[in-house]
Amino acid sequence: MGHDQGQRSAAAAEFAIPVSQSLNLRTTLGSGQVFRWAEDGGWHWGVIGTHAYALRQEVDSLRVRTTASREEGAEAILGFLRWGDDFDVVCWELARDDPRLQEAIECYPGLRLLRQDPWECLASFICSQVSNIPRISRNLQAIAQTYGKPVSLDSRQLWRFPTAGAVAQGGADGLFRLGLGFRARYLAEAAAAVSEGRLDLMALRGVPYTEAKESLLTLKGVGDKVADCALVFSLDKLEGFPLDRWVRRALEEWYGVSPKTSYANALAWAQERWGLRAGYVQQFLFHHRRLLG
C-alpha cells in the first residue's frame, strides 16, 4: 500500500470470482447507488477504497483486473457487493406475498445493494439533492479530479475519491466553483465535521439505526433522505428506507400510501412491513418506478 502513490501503472492482478448467487453487475452499478463507475467494452471501471478495478461479468464468474493484490481485491469486491447477504432468499421472501414487489424483482434480477465507503457515499448523496444522475456524476468526478489522487489500471486513469480533509481544505468556495451550487456549503460542512472527528462515520456501522441517523442529521444539508441513503448504502443499516420522489410515487400508486404521509410515518410503515429488508425493497421500487418514467 504505502509506497504506491498511484502515479504509475502498476502491474494489474487478474483473477475470477465464482458467482453462485444472483448478480447483475450492470443493473447494480447503474441503479443510482454509485455515480463514478463507467462501463466500457464490457468492463466496468471504478475505484474501491484506494485501488482501481475493472470488472467483467461472465457466465458463472466475475472477472477482475485490479491494482490491488488478488487477496485484497477479492475481499474488497465481495464486501462491496454484499456477498454475505443471501440475496436470493431476501428476494424470495419479499416476492412471496407481494405481487407488486414480485414484478419489480423479476424485472431486475441480480440488483443488489452495495456496501460503499461511508464518506464517499455521504458526499454523493449530499450532491444528489434536487439534481440528476448525469450532473451528480459530473460533480463527483470533478471533486475526485480536483482533490483526489489518480490511480492507473491498464493505461486507464481513474481517480480516488478525496479524503474529507482534502475536501474540507478546498472549502465551500472550491466546491462551488466545481458546480455544486447550493450543495457546496453542505458538503464543505460535512467534510469539516468528518475530518475534524466531530462525526465518526466508520463508528456508525456499529451503532443502531436510530442513533446513527441522529448523528447524520446533525449535519446541515443532511436530511432524512440523504441520511437514509448513507445508512443503507454504506453503514449496514438495511432497515433504512430512503424516501425520494420515485419511491414516494411507488408507495402511492402501488400501496395506496397517501401523498401527504410524512417521511417519518412512511418510513415506519415500510419498516413495519419489510423490516431489515426495507433497504432492498427501496432499491427495487426506486429502480422500477424510475425506469417506468
Place this chain on the structure above:
DNA sequence: GGTGCACCTGTTAC
C-alpha cells in the same frame, strides 16, 4: 408538527 418557499444550475418540456 405542519406548510410554503428559496436555493444553484443543467435538462427537458412546451
Place this chain on the structure above:
DNA sequence: AGTAACAGGTGCA
C-alpha cells in the same frame, strides 16, 4: 428560440 418547469431535498420562517 425563448421560457418555464423540473430534478434522487433541505433549512428556515
